[in-house]
Amino acid sequence: MITGPDYPHEVEVIAVDGPGGSGKGTISQRLAEHLGWNLLDSGALYRLTALAVIKNNVDPKDESGLQSMATAMDIRFEVCGSHTRALLDGSDVSDRIRLEEVGVLASKIAAIAGVRAALVERQRRFRQPPGLVADGRDMGTVIFPDAKLKIFLTASAEIRAQRRYKQLKDKGESVNLTRLFREIKARDVRDQSRRIAPLRPAEDAVIIDSTNLNIEEVFNKVCGIV
Secondary structure (H helix, E strand, C coil): CCHHHHHCCCCCCCECCCCCCCCCCHHHHHHHHHHHCEEEHHHHHHHHHHHHHHHHHCCCCCHHHHHHHHHHHHEEEEEECCCEEEECCCEEEHHHCCCCHHHHHHHCCCCCCCHHHHHHHHHHHCCCCCCEEEEEECHHHHHHCCCCCEEECCCHHHHHHHHHHHHHCCCCCCCCHHHHHHHHHHHHHHHHHHHCCCCCCCCCCCEEEEECCCCCHHHHHHHHHC
């Protein structure tokens, strides 16, 4: 754990956790823009790691190799207006890290203790003035347990699959809804049952079920809580 001046506890954090497709990414970005705070998309870090695994032909079962790569890989985020670009080795890979195969691999390597340990420090360094909105699966339980506000967004697996299906179709990708649903269910099981930092609400989190809410309704609800 980072201690001392490199880990500025006095900077406020809003942690937004939840399973894939719950809307936490969209809500976190809008909230960060609304407040004028920094944004941490922790899922992008794991997706960047997964893409680096594919790019460098690293064996996903080689924990030592994965940890070394996660520690040393050259990754950056650049804010461009209302969008954030993800760069790996200097190249913009913002679209590539959102591919389904990358997301599936990211979920698998996120269960590896060495990978999580390597990325903890990178995540905590995002805690900079004037504040941070942190989006992920263990922001409120592991990375920022002292966050001023913890929100846990959830929704039924069926609704989350439909949202992801529409998102991918809008991008022109060929996708199968039934397969997406199976993958989301499998990812939920992996995330909730992993030994290190399992997906769960923090004890003091505000839980919001977005199954029957649109994104504007969720955002207004979150802003009311903030």
